[in-house]
Amino acid sequence: MPRLPIAVSILAAAVLTACGHFSPGRAAPVISGYLSHQLCSAVFVAGRNPDRYYRDAIEPLAGPVAVLTRFTVDREHGEVRATFAGLAESRAVYRPQFGCVNATGRASAGELSPPAPSEATPPLLGAIAGAAPVQPTEPALVAALDHAFDETAQAPHRFTQAVVVIHKDRIVAERYASDVGVDTPLTGWSATKSVTNALIGILVRQGKLDIHARAPIAAWSDPRDPRHAITIDQLLRMNSGLDMGQSLTASVLTAFDPSAQMIFVDADTAAVAQRAPLAYPPGTHWNYTNANTQLLSRIVRDQAGGTAAATLGFARRELFDKLGMQHVTLEFDAAGTPIGASHMWASARDWARFGLLYLHDGVIDGQRILPAGWVDDSAAPTSGSEDFGYGAGFWTNRGPGAGARYRIRHGMPVDAFMARGSNGQYVVIIPSEDLVIVRLGPAWTPRDDMERVAQFTREVIEALKGG
Incomplete structure (x- = not known):
């Protein structure tokens, strides 16, 4: 050196x-x-x-x-x-x-047995496009894509890698960076939290969980433990009260944050999260931290069979396969728990397919995947998050506060909600327009390029109405 x-x-x-x-x-x-x-x-x-x-x-x-x-x-x-x-x-x-x-300091990387092969079944969600990227012909849609891929002359750059627009269950426009294709898995960062929301929702529909009951965390089983009262809903809404840093911002100084240490240093992420003390009584204070979602990920693992193989098999069988998500990797820690707070890679089309599940109220081809009312509850604003606009595993415009007002002012409809990840990962769901918009790529522009994504959303809506 x-x-x-x-x-x-x-x-x-x-x-x-x-x-x-x-x-x-x-x-x-x-x-x-x-x-x-x-x-x-x-x-x-x-x-x-x-x-x-x-x-x-x-x-x-x-x-x-x-x-x-x-x-x-x-x-x-x-x-x-x-x-x-x-x-x-x-x-x-x-x-x-x-x-x-x-695998730092360990001879083994926590070797995991893959799920047992299962008989392939046709996805409930059918084709959304052909094999080639969908090139729109409408000038307004072409211009919108051009704007989405506009690059700044100097840093900070937005490095857009993929954009997909689905209207009425079909891709009407998409574009990719030079080294990215329709099948390339791309990181969603904290958009993965919304996938964890779906896995929890499936378990609720199956009758295995009640989100308003206390979270089934063995370490909190003593009624005298103040964490005993934390519910699954509070973990989803980021108001559990746990003192485990914050995961809202990312910089080199994030290396000091315990939630980042949990993800990138510790072998058993959920074990670290469950040791966190309370900073506030459950349900009284909003604080966005990966620790909440890693505890939800452990709950998913426990309910799905207790092993990584069983958990991955559950996620594929009940969610990915039904949606036709073919290029997806949900990553696991060394203890076999999904890193459901931040680590799923999927193609832009697969992220769009996931968005369609929530666009259609958790129902695909007449089969209910998520419980009735689950989608609206996930998009309902959480008290205390008004400066950002957060629901339960999704960011939302459906409530008062500066976060929703900012997005609405720049072009996102009031009913929009989104899976959102650090540095510009978006799956925007707009029921009133029958629309899902995916934008992926490591954006370093202010607010994770939110203003440009909102502008793109507005331009797409205007183009579709004028077409």
């Missing part, structure tokens, strides 16, 4: 000793763990070029300390190693069907 400029060395020292509320000793492993995991997934799940993915999707987040990172990709063994400032080294290993896992 070349000698680092004095200014960068000072910056690195400042980063690693800042925010004394958290453990500085864990910040460096989070950075290297993030780098190794995300590159492993990009290369072995999505087939992306590691150097381009690093440049577009990781380096802008690291900012000035990016110069302190190094990585190597071992294609033969399916692993990525990464270091940060010579202070931490992380290793991520690809496990077919289960994605990549943090």
